[in-house]
Amino acid sequence: MYGFKLIAKDRNTKARTGVLxxxxxxxxxPIFMPVGTQATVKALTPEQLKECKAQIILGNTYHLxxxxxxxxxxxxxxxxxxxxxxxxxxxxxxxxxxxxxxxLRKITEEGVEFxxxxxxSKKFLSPEIALEIQNSLNSDIVMVLDECPPYPSxxxxxxxxxxxxxxxxxxxxxxxxxxxxxDGRYQFGIVQGGMIKELxxxxxxxxxxIGFDGYAIGGLSVGEPKNLMYEVLGYSVEWLxxxxxxxxxxxxxxxxxxxxxxxxxxxxxxxxxxxNARNGQLFTKKGTINIKQEKYKLDNKPxxxxxxxxxxxxxxxxxxxxxxxAREILSSVLNTIHNVxxxxxLMEEIRESIKQQKFSEYKREFLKNYNNSxxx
Amino acid sequence: MYGFKLIAKDRNTKARTGVLxxxxxxxxxPIFMPVGTQATVKALTPEQLKECKAQIILGNTYHLxxxxxxxxxxxxxxxxxxxxxxxxxxxxxxxxxxxxxxxLRKITEEGVEFxxxxxxSKKFLSPEIALEIQNSLNSDIVMVLDECPPYPSxxxxxxxxxxxxxxxxxxxxxxxxxxxxxDGRYQFGIVQGGMIKELxxxxxxxxxxIGFDGYAIGGLSVGEPKNLMYEVLGYSVEWLxxxxxxxxxxxxxxxxxxxxxxxxxxxxxxxxxxxNARNGQLFTKKGTINIKQEKYKLDNKPxxxxxxxxxxxxxxxxxxxxxxxAREILSSVLNTIHNVxxxxxLMEEIRESIKQQKFSEYKREFLKNYNNSxxx
Numbered sequence: 147m148y149g150f151k152l153i154a155k156d157r158n159t160k161a162r163t164g165v166l167x168x169x170x171x172x173x174x175x176p177i178f179m180p181v182g183t184q185a186t187v188k189a190l191t192p193e194q195l196k197e198c199k200a201q202i203i204l205g206n207t208y209h210l211x212x213x214x215x216x217x218x219x220x221x222x223x224x225x226x227x228x229x230x231x232x233x234x235x236x237x238x239x240x241x242x243x244x245x246x247x248x249x250l251r252k253i254t255e256e257g258v259e260f261x262x263x264x265x266x267s268k269k270f271l272s273p274e275i276a277l278e279i280q281n282s283l284n285s286d287i288v289m290v291l292d293e294c295p296p297y298p299s300x301x302x303x304x305x306x307x308x309x310x311x312x313x314x315x316x317x318x319x320x321x322x323x324x325x326x327x328x329d330g331r332y333q334f335g336i337v338q339g340g341m342i343k344e345l346x347x348x349x350x351x352x353x354x355x356i357g358f359d360g361y362a363i364g365g366l367s368v369g370e371p372k373n374l375m376y377e378v379l380g381y382s383v384e385w386l387x388x389x390x391x392x393x394x395x396x397x398x399x400x401x402x403x404x405x406x407x408x409x410x411x412x413x414x415x416x417x418x419x420x421x422n423a424r425n426g427q428l429f430t431k432k433g434t435i436n437i438k439q440e441k442y443k444l445d446n447k448p449x450x451x452x453x454x455x456x457x458x459x460x461x462x463x464x465x466x467x468x469x470x471x472a473r474e475i476l477s478s479v480l481n482t483i484h485n486v487x488x489x490x491x492l493m494e495e496i497r498e499s500i501k502q503q504k505f506s507e508y509k510r511e512f513l514k515n516y517n518n519s520x521x522x
Numbered sequence: 523m524y525g526f527k528l529i530a531k532d533r534n535t536k537a538r539t540g541v542l543x544x545x546x547x548x549x550x551x552p553i554f555m556p557v558g559t560q561a562t563v564k565a566l567t568p569e570q571l572k573e574c575k576a577q578i579i580l581g582n583t584y585h586l587x588x589x590x591x592x593x594x595x596x597x598x599x600x601x602x603x604x605x606x607x608x609x610x611x612x613x614x615x616x617x618x619x620x621x622x623x624x625x626l627r628k629i630t631e632e633g634v635e636f637x638x639x640x641x642x643s644k645k646f647l648s649p650e651i652a653l654e655i656q657n658s659l660n661s662d663i664v665m666v667l668d669e670c671p672p673y674p675s676x677x678x679x680x681x682x683x684x685x686x687x688x689x690x691x692x693x694x695x696x697x698x699x700x701x702x703x704x705d706g707r708y709q710f711g712i713v714q715g716g717m718i719k720e721l722x723x724x725x726x727x728x729x730x731x732i733g734f735d736g737y738a739i740g741g742l743s744v745g746e747p748k749n750l751m752y753e754v755l756g757y758s759v760e761w762l763x764x765x766x767x768x769x770x771x772x773x774x775x776x777x778x779x780x781x782x783x784x785x786x787x788x789x790x791x792x793x794x795x796x797x798n799a800r801n802g803q804l805f806t807k808k809g810t811i812n813i814k815q816e817k818y819k820l821d822n823k824p825x826x827x828x829x830x831x832x833x834x835x836x837x838x839x840x841x842x843x844x845x846x847x848a849r850e851i852l853s854s855v856l857n858t859i860h861n862v863x864x865x866x867x868l869m870e871e872i873r874e875s876i877k878q879q880k881f882s883e884y885k886r887e888f889l890k891n892y893n894n895s896x897x898x
Contacts, residue, residue, distance in 0.1 A: 184848040185845075186845060186850050188850065214840070218819060218820060222822055222840050222841070228838070228844075443590065465604055468589070469560075472589060475565040475854050476562045476567065478851050479567065
C-alpha cells in the first residue's frame with residue numbers, strides 16, 4: 147500500500163500529480179510543505195495547520211538535534227506526538243543549517259564538526275548520525291546528509307564536495323538498510339553539483355545507482371540568478387527516474403513553484419509564507435501586499451476576496467494592519483494562516499489543473515494576475 | 523429582557539450568582555473577564571477564547587483611543603466587528619492608563635490632558651469624551667472616567683480627588699442619558715476614596731444618588747498590603763445596592779477572587795492569566811508552576827491533570843518547556859489558553875458551588891490545595 151503512485155500527467159508539459167503514502171497518511175503531489183523548524187510551524191497550532199489543509203510539514207534536524215535534543219523527543223514518543231501533529235513529517239539532514247548557521251565547521255571524510263549557534267558547544271554530524279537523529283524523530287521522509295556548496299564556487303571545489311556528498315549518500319543508504327522501522331517511511335537522496343551540468347549529471351547517476359526512495363534537488367535558490375536556477379533545474383529534473391518523487395529543496399516563490407512543477411517537480415518547502423507573514427507581507431493572486439501600509443487603515447475588505455482561509459473569513463485588512471502596528475502576537479498568527487493557506491490553495495489548484503490537462507493555462511493565468519500586481 | 527438578575531445567594535456568605543443580559547448576550551456572574559487591551563486578548567483568536575468559554579472580555583479605552591483610534595473602529599462597525607468577537611465587551615474609561623502609562627498629565631475640572639505613550643502627541647479625555655469613545659466602540663458595559671489616587675496618598679489628596687471623580691461621574695451619567703443606543707448596554711460608576719472608610723462611604727452614597735447600572739470598586743490592588751485591601755473591599759461591597767452588578771477592577775489572584783466573591787463581588791478582570799502565561803507561569807489547582815524549569819524537560823504529563831483546556835488535552839509540559847526556551851510564538855498561545863481556561867473554570871466552579879450552597883467548602887478546599895503548592 148505504501149509507495150508513490152502517479153495519478154495524472156499533463157500532456158503539454160512535464161507536470162504530474164501523484165500520491166505518496168506514508169505511515170502517517172497520504173500526501174498529494176505537487177505539494178508544499180510548511181516549515182516547522184523547532185517542532186512548530188511558527189505561530190500555528192496543529193489544528194490551524196489542518197484548517198489550512200496542510201498535509202505534510204518539514205522539521206529541521208539541526209535545530210531539533212540542538213534543542214530539545216532528538217533523544218528527548220524520542221523519549222516523548224517521537225516528533226509527531228511531541229508536537230501533536232499526526233500527519234506526515236519530512237526532516238532535512240541538518241547539513242544545510244550546519245553550513246549556514248553554525249560556526250567553526252570542520253569537514254572530514256567521517257562527517258562534520260561544528261559549534262552550536264545556541265551555546266557554542268561542539269557537535270558532530272555524520273551520515274549515520276543524521277539518520278539516527280531522524281529515526282529518533284520518526285520522520286516519514288528522511289534526507290541524507292550532504293554538503294551544499296555556496297554560490298559561486300569553483301569547479302574543483304564543487305567536484306571535491308560532490309565526491310564527499312556521494313560517499314555520504316552511500317553510507318546513509320547503508321545505514322538506512324539497517325534501520326528497524328522503515329514501513330511507510332522513505333529516504334531521499336540529494337542531487338548536488340553546483341551549477342555545473344556535468345557534475346549534476348554525475349551526481350544524479352551516482353544517486354540512482356545507490357537507489358533512493360525519492361530524489362531531492364539541492365543547491366538551488368542559493369543566490370544564483372533566476373535564469374541559471376531555471377536552467378539547472380530543467381536538466382536536473384529530467385535525469386531523475388519518473389516513478390520516484392522529486393523534491394526541490396527550499397523553493398519557493400509562487401512563480402518558481404509553477405516553473406518547477408512544469409519541469410516535473412513534486413515537492414516543495416520554503417519559509418517564505420511563514421517568515422513573510424510575520425513581517426506583514428501577505429500573498430494574494432494579485433501579488434503581495436504589505437499590511438502595514440496606511441492605505442489599509444480603514445479597509446474593511448479581507449486580505450483577498452474569495453480566499454477561504456480563517457483570516458479572510460473573519461478579519462479585515464484594517465484589523466490586520468492594527469495588529470501589526472500594535473505588535474500583537476495575533477498579527478503573526480492571522481497573517482501566517484493566510485499565507486500558508488495561500489500556498490496550499492495554489493498547490494490544490496495546480497494538482498487540479500494537471501488532472502484536467504490545463505496546467506499551462508492555469509500557470510499562464512496565475513502569472514498574468516500575479517505579476518500585474520496592481521496597487522489595491 | 524435586559525438587566526441583572528440574581529439567581530442564587532449563598533446562605534453562609536455574601537456570595538451570589540446571577541445573570542447580566544446585554545445586547546451581545548448573557549454573562550453569568552461571578553465572572554472573570556480576560557483583558558483584550560488592543561482589540562485582542564493577547565495571543566488568542568476569538569475562537570480560542572470561546573473554546574476557553576470566555577463570556578465577556580475587557581477592552582482598554584486608552585489604548586484603542588490612541589491606536590487605531592475609536593473613529594477608525596466606529597467606521598469599521600464597532601469593536602465587536604473589528605476584532606470579530608460577538609459576545610459582550612466591557613471597556614474601561616481610559617483614566618487608569620492615563621495615570622499609569624502616559625506622561626505630562628494635567629488634570630483640570632474639565633478633564634485630563636496627557637501625552638500619548640506611543641508618539642508623545644497631546645490628547646485630552648473628559649467624562650464626556652471617555653463616554654463618546656466607548657459609544658463609538660459600542661461596548662456593552664462602559665465605565666465612567668475617574669481618578670485613581672496612588673497608594674499611599676494623604677487624606678486631603680484623596681478627598682480632593684474624590685470630589686472631582688464624583689463631579690465627573692455626574693457629568694458622565696448626564697452624557698449617558700443623552701446617548702442614543704443604550705438598549706442592553708450599561709454604564710457603571712466607580713467607587714474611589716483610597717483606603718479611607720469615611721471617603722469610600724461618601725463616594726458610594728454619591729454614586730448611588732446619581733444612579734448607575736452597576737458599581738465598580740476602583741483603587742484597590744494598587745500596592746497596598748493585602749489585609750488592608752481585604753478590609754476596604756469588605757465594607758465597600760456592603761454599601762452597594764444588592765440588585766446591581768458589582769465589579770472589582772484589576773483583581774486578580776485566585777485567592778483574591780475567592781475572597782471578593784465571598785464579600786458579594788460579581789465581576790473581575792486582570793492581566794494575570796495572560797501576562798504570566800507569556801512569562802511561562804501556569805496556574806494549576808496545586809499552585810503555579812514555571813514551565814521553563816529543567817524538571818519538565820522529559821515530563822510527558824499535561825500542565826494539569828484533569829484540565830479540559832486545549833493545551834492540556836494535546837500537549838505535554840516537556841513540549842511547552844521546549845516552546846518557551848525556543849521563544850516560539852506558540853508558547854504564548856498555548857500557555858495563554860491554559861491560564862485563561864484555568865480562571866474561567868475557577869469561576870464556573872464558584873458559580874456552581876454558590877448554586878449548591880457550598881461556596882465556603884469550595885473556597886476552603888481550593889485554597890488548601892492551591893496553597894499547598896508542592897513542587898511537582
